[in-house]
Amino acid sequence: MSAVQATQLLAMLTGLGCVLMISFVLERKLRRDKREFVSQTSRGRLREALLAGDQDVIRTAAACACDDAQRQVDFAVTASGTVDELTEADRARLHDTVTRIGLVDSLIEQLRHRNPVKRGRAAFLIGELRVPKASELLPPLLADPDPDVRLVACAELGGIGTQAAALSLISGLMAGDVAPERIIERLGGAWAVPSLVSALEDPELARSLAPGDDEPSERWRPAVARALGVAADPRAELALARMLDSPHTEERVAAARSLGPSGTEASVAVLIKALGDPAWEVRAQAAKSLSAHPEQRAVPALEERLSDDAWWVRSNAADTLATIGTEGVTALKRALSHSDRYASERARETLALHRLVEA
């Protein structure tokens, strides 16, 4: 082969390769543009149909979603939020339509698929459609080998928001397959409060929720208390106040923390008492929670905590004093000349940070 021939051949091959590669890129862009357009249009149309109860459009979309991954995602994303806006009757009609067309059975089958992406997507759609059987179908997925599937099951059970879902999530908390924080953030709603309180106060119920035959470990209780705090519901106040007497520090910390958002003025007395807890973590949380109920009667106890051994207790006490109006600010100003240097420094910083006096 001559040099010229070799050059020509190489140039030709490279040129051909380049044309092919550019074509691929352009084709991908065109296809993606088209898919996005179709997806957007179908989501809009489906949302309108869901709200108007147009069963024909829903039926077509559900039929497509049985085995088309993109349509399944479109259906789930559209259902997300929209289904909750429907009346009970409209929702029942929707469930009837998607069941008749075979979507629910198809999704149930996909929950057992060996591909975790399929399982996750199916759990996502089942949850967003608020299928009545979801409370039974999703709990086993909390122990799925794939972390994404476990998390989507947890999220959807939180979205369903029934007592059965709440109990499943508490059971998941005891099993420990999902990080407690992920379950707590899903349980943190008013809908879950009765179940959470029952689980805390009824040992029989707690035993029935524990996985296997073993007694549930006590580690789930602080998590439930945290969830009650996230729910910020006064119905939890009594149970949380009782928890402050627990022999376990973690439980007392969680209860003191949650009494901030979930407590009422009635909690102030127990929180003031908690300022004298032997564990500094409890004192720090109690000081912080008192800022949610700024009452003058807490001032003396908080002022005393300005010279606490623990930095966090001093810091939280000072911040809370700054929120209690004139009495609190006066206490902070008094602390400027405190014999304990740490107390005076804390007071000075807090007054400056809250723009109550110049630093």
Add this chain to the structure above:
Amino acid sequence: MTDVIHQLLRDFNIFMLGYFVVLDSVFVLLVAIGWRAVNEYVARRPFRDYRKVGESELSMPVSILVPAYNEGPVIVSSVRSLLTSQFGELEVVVINDGSTDDTLTSLMEAFDLVRVDRVPRANLPCEPISAVYVSSSDHRIVVLDKANGGKADSLNAGIRYARYPLFCAIDADTMLDPGALARLVWEFQASPSTVAVGGIVRVVNGSEVDGDGRLVQVKTPRGMLVNLQIVEYLRAFLGGRIGWSRLGMLLIISGAFGLFRRDVVVEAGGYDTTTVGEDAELVLRLHRHQRDRKRKCRITFFPDPICWTEAPADFKTFVRQRDRWQRGLIEMMARHHGMLGRKRYGGVGLVALPYFIFFEVLGPIFEVLGYAACIAGVLVGAISYPFALVILGFSVFFGLLISFSVLLMEERAFRRYPDWQDLRRLIVAAFVENLGYRQLNTLIRVRAWWTLFHAEGWGEMTRVGLEEAEPVEA
């Protein structure tokens, strides 16, 4: 004598052909693995609730560390931009590294800083810190004022005073996508053995940015040098790091954007202040530290969180940046050569390090010698013209294949450049990148060897500006 030279040239050219075959095969393999990972990510993305991670008060809180040296004009908008991140609990720790401009004054005026008394939470070496300030208008802003010590030293100071279990190291002139932190934190929450996560860094030049430092519209610029870097960044991040990450052998996390577990970094000794590549060095040290203690060590790359940074638009700055990156890489490999080939370090010691030493550290020298030997071989008749073309063509063709593959990946998964004009520019850049730019880059990287021994001295502390980003080699 002539015969010996001919034989040497022939042998070296055959070696170079083999070199390119292996190098390009590794690249193709990494791109293939990257494709698989991106496809899986795209499939899982719809049911991953990143929004909740950003909203939840139970998500792992993050301290964002912003080292600032003479960043007066940009620091206030940069902090404001960071505070708009869609992430619940964060603090922004600005470390004023002995700036000689109005960096500290600007911060004090903009955020009503109040001097406070804080006790450091970790014992890491750093230059003396003269004052700690907290904003009275937004308590999430903390400012450390310290003597000049360089970027690594500033980051160590920031880690000492950071409150939260995760810290994100970023450059003062970079911008984060609002949802970026939530997505990175998700990785830590999904897998407790995660020690560090890197995110993709993209080039902001040409895009529209508003007064608060927020990105309004992504566009490619007109200048070819920046477009070449855009393709190069895509190639490095989508084509290289995803692949290495998937194999559990990621060695580089961008200094412009990475999230780390604070306790592990403190235990490992923080950033090394005596190297110019402190970001990459830290990652390698974390691998070593964790594996020496027989702990699980997940250091991964997440393709979707985005940090936007400005790439050098002029040739002089570009050369300086690349020179520094290459020196950082050489230093990093020299310091951790003890990990090389050691079974204890798994894939990092057995595969990634040998690859980096052979193809990234020594590679530029081989390549330059290879091009020279190829030309000399043809001129003296030691090798045939077609054989020389095969060597050259092989290198160019696979380069093009990889560049176009990452453009495809970008279109498939992320579509950050939705305009046709941007795509056209990137396609042109993908060509030019393989027909001159890469070769030029190789020359700059060879020059870095010279700089290392002649200009700076081995291991000598180099004071660098804080405006530059990080190595982007695969």
